[in-house]
Amino acid sequence: MLEIKNLHAGIEGNEILKGIDLKVNAGEVHAIMGPNGSGKSTLAQVLAGREGYVVTEGEVTYNGKNLLDLATEDRAREGVFLAFQYPVEIPGVSNTNLLKTALNEIRKYRGEEELDTMEFLSLIKEKMKLVELDQKFLSRSVNEGFSGGEKKRNEIFQMAVLQPKLAILDETDSGLDIDALKIVANGVNKLRSKDNATILVTHYQRLLNYIVPDFVHVLYNGKIVKSGGKELAFKLEELGYDWVKNGKSEEVVNH
Amino acid sequence: MSSTEVSKIEELANKEYKYGFVTDIETDSLPKGLNEDIIRQLSVKKNEPEFMLEWRLKAYRHWLTMKEPHWANVQYSPVNYQDLSYYSAPKKKPTLKSLDEVDPELLEVYKKLGISLDEQKRLTGVAVDAVFDSVSVATTFKDKLNEMGIIFCSFSDAVQNHQELVKKYLGSVVPYTDNFYAALNSAVFSDGSFAYIPKGVRCPMELSTYFRINAANTGQFERTLIVADEGSYVSYLEGCTAPIRDENQLHAAVVELITLDNAQIKYSTVQNWYPGDKEGKGGIYNFVTKRGACRGVNSKISWTQVETGSAITWKYPSCILQGDNSIGEFYSVALTNNRQQADTGTKMIHLGKNTRSTIISKGISAGRSQNSYRGLVKIAKKAENARNFSQCDSLLLGDKCGAHTFPYLEINNPGAKVEHEATTSKIGEDQIFYLNQRGISTEEAIGLIVNGYCKEVFAELPMEFAVEATKLLSVSLEGSVG
Ligand SMILES: Nc1ncnc2c1ncn2[C@@H]1O[C@H](COP(=O)(O)OP(=O)(O)OP(=O)(O)O)[C@@H](O)[C@H]1O
Ligand SMILES: [Mg+2]
Numbered sequence: 102m103l104e105i106k107n108l109h110a111g112i113e114g115n116e117i118l119k120g121i122d123l124k125v126n127a128g129e130v131h132a133i134m135g136p137n138g139s140g141k142s143t144l145a146q147v148l149a150g151r152e153g154y155v156v157t158e159g160e161v162t163y164n165g166k167n168l169l170d171l172a173t174e175d176r177a178r179e180g181v182f183l184a185f186q187y188p189v190e191i192p193g194v195s196n197t198n199l200l201k202t203a204l205n206e207i208r209k210y211r212g213e214e215e216l217d218t219m220e221f222l223s224l225i226k227e228k229m230k231l232v233e234l235d236q237k238f239l240s241r242s243v244n245e246g247f248s249g250g251e252k253k254r255n256e257i258f259q260m261a262v263l264q265p266k267l268a269i270l271d272e273t274d275s276g277l278d279i280d281a282l283k284i285v286a287n288g289v290n291k292l293r294s295k296d297n298a299t300i301l302v303t304h305y306q307r308l309l310n311y312i313v314p315d316f317v318h319v320l321y322n323g324k325i326v327k328s329g330g331k332e333l334a335f336k337l338e339e340l341g342y343d344w345v346k347n348g349k350s351e352e353v354v355n356h
Numbered sequence: 357m358s359s360t361e362v363s364k365i366e367e368l369a370n371k372e373y374k375y376g377f378v379t380d381i382e383t384d385s386l387p388k389g390l391n392e393d394i395i396r397q398l399s400v401k402k403n404e405p406e407f408m409l410e411w412r413l414k415a416y417r418h419w420l421t422m423k424e425p426h427w428a429n430v431q432y433s434p435v436n437y438q439d440l441s442y443y444s445a446p447k448k449k450p451t452l453k454s455l456d457e458v459d460p461e462l463l464e465v466y467k468k469l470g471i472s473l474d475e476q477k478r479l480t481g482v483a484v485d486a487v488f489d490s491v492s493v494a495t496t497f498k499d500k501l502n503e504m505g506i507i508f509c510s511f512s513d514a515v516q517n518h519q520e521l522v523k524k525y526l527g528s529v530v531p532y533t534d535n536f537y538a539a540l541n542s543a544v545f546s547d548g549s550f551a552y553i554p555k556g557v558r559c560p561m562e563l564s565t566y567f568r569i570n571a572a573n574t575g576q577f578e579r580t581l582i583v584a585d586e587g588s589y590v591s592y593l594e595g596c597t598a599p600i601r602d603e604n605q606l607h608a609a610v611v612e613l614i615t616l617d618n619a620q621i622k623y624s625t626v627q628n629w630y631p632g633d634k635e636g637k638g639g640i641y642n643f644v645t646k647r648g649a650c651r652g653v654n655s656k657i658s659w660t661q662v663e664t665g666s667a668i669t670w671k672y673p674s675c676i677l678q679g680d681n682s683i684g685e686f687y688s689v690a691l692t693n694n695r696q697q698a699d700t701g702t703k704m705i706h707l708g709k710n711t712r713s714t715i716i717s718k719g720i721s722a723g724r725s726q727n728s729y730r731g732l733v734k735i736a737k738k739a740e741n742a743r744n745f746s747q748c749d750s751l752l753l754g755d756k757c758g759a760h761t762f763p764y765l766e767i768n769n770p771g772a773k774v775e776h777e778a779t780t781s782k783i784g785e786d787q788i789f790y791l792n793q794r795g796i797s798t799e800e801a802i803g804l805i806v807n808g809y810c811k812e813v814f815a816e817l818p819m820e821f822a823v824e825a826t827k828l829l830s831v832s833l834e835g836s837v838g
Binding site for chain 1: 785786787789791792798800805807808810812
């Protein structure tokens with residue numbers, strides 16, 4: 102589904118990603134961990150197509166297409182979804198309005214009929230249940246005045262409605278209380294299928310108890326320095342990032 | 357619109373003028389120029405009573421002593437008042453045979469606004485064979501209004517049939533001495549609308565010029581007078597959301613509203629006149645004096661405007677809060693794009709006790725446009741316990757446009773409470789990215805954000821108007837991105 106080869110990217114002349122290689126197949130969940138500032142959000146934003154980030158080297162193929170050639174909105178319409186680490190507030194625009202516009206744009210792009218109001222409402226009712234989101238959030242302005250946790254839950258709600266093929270969740274677990282974490286994880290799990298894939302950016306092994314990843318990668322200083330199965334996350338939790346830094350990881354593993 | 361299209365329209369306009377001049381049958385025009393003689397002839401043509409002529413002449417003589425004002429934050433080339441024709445009603449627009457002859461760009465806009473084919477024809481001046489539905493609708497409406505004693509007619513009709521009311525209220529809110537354009541309008545106004553709501557009557561439908569077919573082409577000096585008698589209520593809609601190509605460059609209208617005890621007028625405008633092309637060529641100069649007087653106790657006047665058209669907009673719908681406990685409201689969205697200029701706002705004059713006013717102004721500037729809010733809140737000495745709340749927000753799209761705020765306060769009563777909030781913001785790149793990431797194009801994203809920003813004002817518009825205004829904003833913003 103997604104293949105990243107030797108990706109170098111930066112912003113304002115600073116190289117942040119320094120040669121990323123990553124392959125994600127349909128049906129897989131990949132967790133990306135790594136210390137603050139290592140480039141996790143940058144990777145997410147580059148994949149989503151944020152303006153200002155410049156790719157200097159490498160390529161990204163998504164379902165056979167050159168992802169980097171697609172406009173931001175077309176990437177979304179092709180099924181790439183980013184749950185933001187810091188969801189943006191849009192005053193005066195209701196959650197419903199945003200979702201209806203987004204969904205219909207995506208459907209139009211795919212040559213599908215627009216949903217009428219009734220169909221749309223029954224869809225969002227169903228998805229609201231999935232993330233146990235209260236009705237009142239539908240008419241409120243997008244993220245405006247939402248608590249940190251509510252914003253994150255709203256991202257997953259949007260994801261549920263838009264049904265992406267490739268979901269990138271940037272620290273969706275930070276700021277969630279235990280119950281919310283379970284609800285969000287549960288939502289993500291229910292949306293998992295053999296046809297879609299998820300990239301989870303997280304700092305905490307805790308999330309991976311609920312959403313069990315197929316692979317865990319450690320991003321450090323703009324590079325993936327270690328990859329493994331879900332047990333890698335436990336090791337990180339136990340030993341911290343020091344053992345993956347400076348190529349010392351092998352030593353530690355051999356202890 | 358390209359320059360060849362502009363010259364085409366000019367050509368058509370000139371052609372028509374020539375016809376009016378040489379054909380004997382069409383005696384309904386006066387030569388260009390302005391003097392007392394022209395005004396007398398105009399009054400005769402309209403078969404006006406003596407008092408009307410006197411009033412026009414007084415206004416004209418006063419106008420001669422006045423200078424064209426230049427204090428607004430707008431720039432334009434001078435208007436030659438002797439080069440205008442002051443009576444050409446009923447002015448025929450150049451009649452086209454089919455929509456194929458109409459500027460395709462304009463039709464594209466109509467399509468986006470979802471305007472029906474018949475309506476497109478009416479707006480562009482294409483001859484229509486079939487009788488409009490709206491004609492019969494209008495008649496039905498009129499019967500119903502008559503039953504309730506509501507008068508709703510053209511200003512000319514009112515001068516003929518309701519002289520006493522006109523005499524009593526005309527110029528009582530905006531005297532002909534008020535300003536240069538009001539004086540000019542008073543001297544030469546051709547027609548407009550008149551409404552009177554009798555005591556205790558709640559007008560059961562929104563009154564709209566749209567339904568008053570006979571005054572469809574009231575020209576550049578329009579006059580509106582609405583009187584709400586004690587305990588009555590009316591909601592009035594002015595204009596229409598479709599852009600109107602009009603060869604009159606200067607529009608100097610006057611609107612007067614009067615509410616007596618416990619009465620309420622809600623006046624909504626959506627103005628989308630031709631703004632000129634991208635380089636600022638052509639377009640309407642919209643210099644309007646709109647003012648309401650809350651004469652009675654507990655009365656209320658509420659102005660809501662969505663201004664997206666015209667090359668230059670210069671207007672300040674205002675409220676004079678005379679009656680104790682009276683309320684004035686002003687809700688405004690003014691959007692400027694390309695080379696448009698708008699200087700708009702309101703005046704809230706508190707005279708009575710416990711008077712309250714609210715001002716919500718949302719300015720949006722794009723392209724190379726200039727958008728100014730200018731507002732006065734005046735609390736008279738005797739206006740005990742007056743309250744005002746003002747919120748003036750400016751939104752900038754791009755960095756070549758300008759937003760300006762000029763709030764003036766004159767507080768002469770120490771018990772007054774006046775609050776003013778102002779913000780200036782830019783559409784955030786992060787907001788656009790967020791919406792892009794949800795599959796929404798940048799153009800549509802800006803439309804959503806801008807409409808969200810205007811929500812408080814749109815909430816004040818009657819339902820159908822609000823829907824159209826939403827579409828209109830998006831259409832007006834087209835090409836402002838990237
Ligand atoms: N506009 C910018 N100019 C310069 N450096 C930037 C810019 N934006 C981000 N960076 C830097 O790029 C690096 C990677 O940032 P990024 O947000 O990708 O980290 P992260 O791995 O997501 O960290 P966290 O775990 O704290 O979310 C950081 O050192 C950051 O300071
Ligand atoms: Mg991050």
